[in-house]
Amino acid sequence: MTGALSGRAAVILGADAIGAGIARRFLREGARVAVIAAEDIHTDDVPGSIHRAVEAAVERLGALHILVNNALPPPAIAALEDQGSAAFATALGAVTAMHAAMRAAFPHLRASGAGRIINVGHRYGEGANEAIGPYNAAAWALIGLTRTAAVDWGRYQIVTNLLMPLADTPEYRGYHARKPAILDLMESQIPLGRMGDPVEDVGGAAVFLASDAAAFVNGEVIHGDGGQHTAGPVLNPGKFAQTAARQEPP
Amino acid sequence: MSGRLQGRVALVTGSTQGLGEGIATCLAREGARVVINGRSADKGIRVTAALRDLGADAHFIPADVSDRTSAQRLVVEAAAHFGALDILVNNAQTVPPLVETADPISDEYLDMALHSGLHASLWTSRAALPYMRQAGRGRIVNVASINGVYGSRYGLAYNCAKEAIRGLTRTLANEWGRYQITVNVVMPSGMSPAYEAFYQGDPKKADAVARQNPMRRHGRPVEDIGLAVLGLVSDTGAYITGQSLFIDGGAHLLGLPQLHAPGVRFQ
Numbered sequence: 001m002t003g004a005l006s007g008r009a010a011v012i013l014g015a016d017a018i019g020a021g022i023a024r025r026f027l028r029e030g031a032r033v034a035v036i037a038a039e040d041i042h043t044d045d046v047p048g049s050i051h052r053a054v055e056a057a058v059e060r061l062g063a064l065h066i067l068v069n070n071a072l073p074p075p076a077i078a079a080l081e082d083q084g085s086a087a088f089a090t091a092l093g094a095v096t097a098m099h100a101a102m103r104a105a106f107p108h109l110r111a112s113g114a115g116r117i118i119n120v121g122h123r124y125g126e127g128a129n130e131a132i133g134p135y136n137a138a139a140w141a142l143i144g145l146t147r148t149a150a151v152d153w154g155r156y157q158i159v160t161n162l163l164m165p166l167a168d169t170p171e172y173r174g175y176h177a178r179k180p181a182i183l184d185l186m187e188s189q190i191p192l193g194r195m196g197d198p199v200e201d202v203g204g205a206a207v208f209l210a211s212d213a214a215a216f217v218n219g220e221v222i223h224g225d226g227g228q229h230t231a232g233p234v235l236n237p238g239k240f241a242q243t244a245a246r247q248e249p250p
Numbered sequence: 251m252s253g254r255l256q257g258r259v260a261l262v263t264g265s266t267q268g269l270g271e272g273i274a275t276c277l278a279r280e281g282a283r284v285v286i287n288g289r290s291a292d293k294g295i296r297v298t299a300a301l302r303d304l305g306a307d308a309h310f311i312p313a314d315v316s317d318r319t320s321a322q323r324l325v326v327e328a329a330a331h332f333g334a335l336d337i338l339v340n341n342a343q344t345v346p347p348l349v350e351t352a353d354p355i356s357d358e359y360l361d362m363a364l365h366s367g368l369h370a371s372l373w374t375s376r377a378a379l380p381y382m383r384q385a386g387r388g389r390i391v392n393v394a395s396i397n398g399v400y401g402s403r404y405g406l407a408y409n410c411a412k413e414a415i416r417g418l419t420r421t422l423a424n425e426w427g428r429y430q431i432t433v434n435v436v437m438p439s440g441m442s443p444a445y446e447a448f449y450q451g452d453p454k455k456a457d458a459v460a461r462q463n464p465m466r467r468h469g470r471p472v473e474d475i476g477l478a479v480l481g482l483v484s485d486t487g488a489y490i491t492g493q494s495l496f497i498d499g500g501a502h503l504l505g506l507p508q509l510h511a512p513g514v515r516f517q
Contacts, residue, residue: 004254004486150500154464159500166489191427191491201489208490213481216440216474218464218500223493227427230420230492 003030004211009061011036011054013101014070017169018120021198022068022206028199029207032061036101046093047100054104064108066210069098070120072142074171075135077238083133091134095141102149106158115158116210119146123164123234126221131238143221150219159218161209165202166225168195175235186235191227201226254484256281259332261325263315263374264342266293268442269393272471273339276480278306282337285328286310307332315342315370316362325377335381337389337483340371343411345444345516348404356406363407368414375422375433388431389483392419396437396498400506404514416494423492432491434482439498440469444516455509462507465499474499 008031012019015037026033034057042049058064071094076087102117109115124132125139142162149160172195176183187195196202205224208214223229255277265274266288278284278301286301286308288294294310301308309331313324329335344366346359371392382388397405398412419435426433445468449456460468469475478497481487496502 147500147503151464151503154500155466157465159465191423192430192432192489193428196489200485204486204488205490208481208486211481211486212473213477213486215477216465216469216497216499217478217495218498219503220496220500222490222495224489226489227423227432227491227493230423 003028004207005066006030008032008065008210009058009063010034010066010068010210011057011061011064011101011105012068012070013050013098014038014120016070017171017198018165018167018202019068019070021167021203022070024199025203025207026066026210029211031066031210034061041097046097050097050100051104054101058108063112064105065112065114066116066118067101067105067109068118068120068206069101071098072120072122072135072138075132075237077131079131080133087134088137091138092141095138095145098142099145106153109158110153110156113157114215115153115156116214117149117158117160118206118209119160119162121146121162121164121221123229126164126229127234129234129236129238131236147219154218159214159216161214161217161220161222163202163205163209164221164223164225164229165205166190166196166228167198167202169198175237186232189228189232190225191231194226196224196226253281254480255337258282258336259285259329259334260337260339260483261285261287261328261335261374261378262339262341263287263324263370265339266290266297268444269438269440269471269475270339270341271297272440272476273341273479275301275304275472276476277337277483278304278308280480280484283307283332284309285331287313287315287324287342289314315374316344316366318369318373321370321373322377325374329381334385335378336385336387338374338378339391339393339479339483340374341393342370343367343393346407347516348510348512348514350404350512351406359407360410363411364414367411368418371415372418379426379431382431383429386430388426388429389487390422390431390433391479391482392433392435394435394437394494396439396496396502396506399437399502402506402510403508404510404512419494420492427491432482432487434487434491434493434495436475436479436482437494437496437498437502438469438475438478439501440471440475442471447516448514459507462504463499463501464503467499469497469499
């Protein structure tokens with residue numbers, strides 16, 4: 001049985017549990033995969049180092065059909081009046097970095113005749129939550145970037161979509177250890193009643209967007225979240241951080 | 251055949267032409283046993299024969315799903331024929347003529363659109379539930395429209411039915427997720443007989459619409475619409491439920507040109 005991504009080459013920016021899950025699933029579906037991790041990017045020249053990393057990956061892979069941008073940083077937690085411009089620069093800088101990856105990938109995606117860009121976003125980019133202003137702004141900015149690429153690059157048969165995942169990651173397990181009752185309640189409200197597996201569930205949704213299934217799906221927000229977006233509130237990391245701070249005083 | 255749906259049984263309502271036929275073709279090509287449905291025996295037999303020519307196991311059951319008893323009977327017969335039911339695509343929809351909403355005939359058209367779209371999707375889904383529960387998994391895909399999302403003029407009945415189907419989708423996603431049944435809704439834009447009827451005699455308008463699409467083309471029933479639905483009903487859709495999915499090349503991002511005029515008939 002040939003995989004859904006047989007013969008395709010993918011670059012994945014961001015090597016956390018979600019990025020690794022997508023990478024493993026892509027490999028299983030027959031793709032060649034390169035992963036760019038945070039340590040590959042130099043903070044004094046983010047666009048340049050991303051460009052070089054993408055070029056090096058394409059040289060090794062021999063082509064590029066799929067770019068996955070999974071680079072939103074963890075939220076800086078503080079009330080809006082206490083958020084400084086550095087926190088906004090960090091969060092929005094991640095969006096700029098993802099744009100740099102898209103620019104570097106663009107000629108190769110265009111040459112493939114069926115390019116796929118998947119930006120991994122967050123539900124704070126369709127609602128908002130307390131005390132994470134820079135993250136809310138960056139998540140919304142990523143939606144704008146995704147939709148702009150969809151309308152600017154659709155003519156080259158490149159489709160650009162945004163994936164909102166919900167996955168059982170080490171970070172989530174940390175939250176769950178601190179607040180099991182609330183998180184068990186949250187899980188019980190997910191329509192499918194379980195947290196997503198980074199490979200099977202979130203990776204599967206990424207394959208959907210990377211494969212022939214998405215030939216005419218463009219500028220969309222896809223929830224690989226077990227239906228949580230129809231069901232319940234999103235976790236607020238600020239509340240968990242405050243709880244953690246009380247439990248672990250400095 | 252690569253067989254991503256090997257062993258699965260699928261029912262696609264309204265699949266004797268157009269997008270429904272494209273969806274059924276994609277599912278059949280991946281190894282699903284497929285029940286074709288529509289009101290016209292001639293068209294149904296033609297599509298079923300074409301799928302069998304591909305090597306697929308296809309079976310035609312004529313039924314008008316706007317009637318509750320017929321809709322229920324369709325599902326029971328489909329499941330009985332192949333011994334299971336894993337995938338239900340609710341594509342059937344009568345499209346009433348376009349008319350000014352001020353015209354009282356809108357009421358009649360509203361009943362027509364709601365029964366053939368909303369109620370039909372509810373009745374077939376409810377009838378399919380026991381088979382999907384028994385299987386421990388299920389996939390339901392409903393069909394809505396950009397016309398409903400934007401409220402295109404003179405299309406009250408169709409728009410209301412399509413938006414109600416999105417409400418049905420999310421409700422079923424929340425209620426039936428516990429059985430590992432996913433319920434999603436697609437808003438496709440592809441060349442179909444209804445679409446062609448709309449542009450009949452005006453190919454320039456059809457070309458202009460294609461040029462305005464971010465992807466500079468119309469959707470194709472098999473390669474675009476069918477394959478996207480396949481993505482939702484195969485294992486790549488395991489964790490996707492309650493989702494509204496445009497399959498339109500991104501046209502919805504630009505808004506919907508209000509091209510409708512009263513008096514247009516689609517079938």
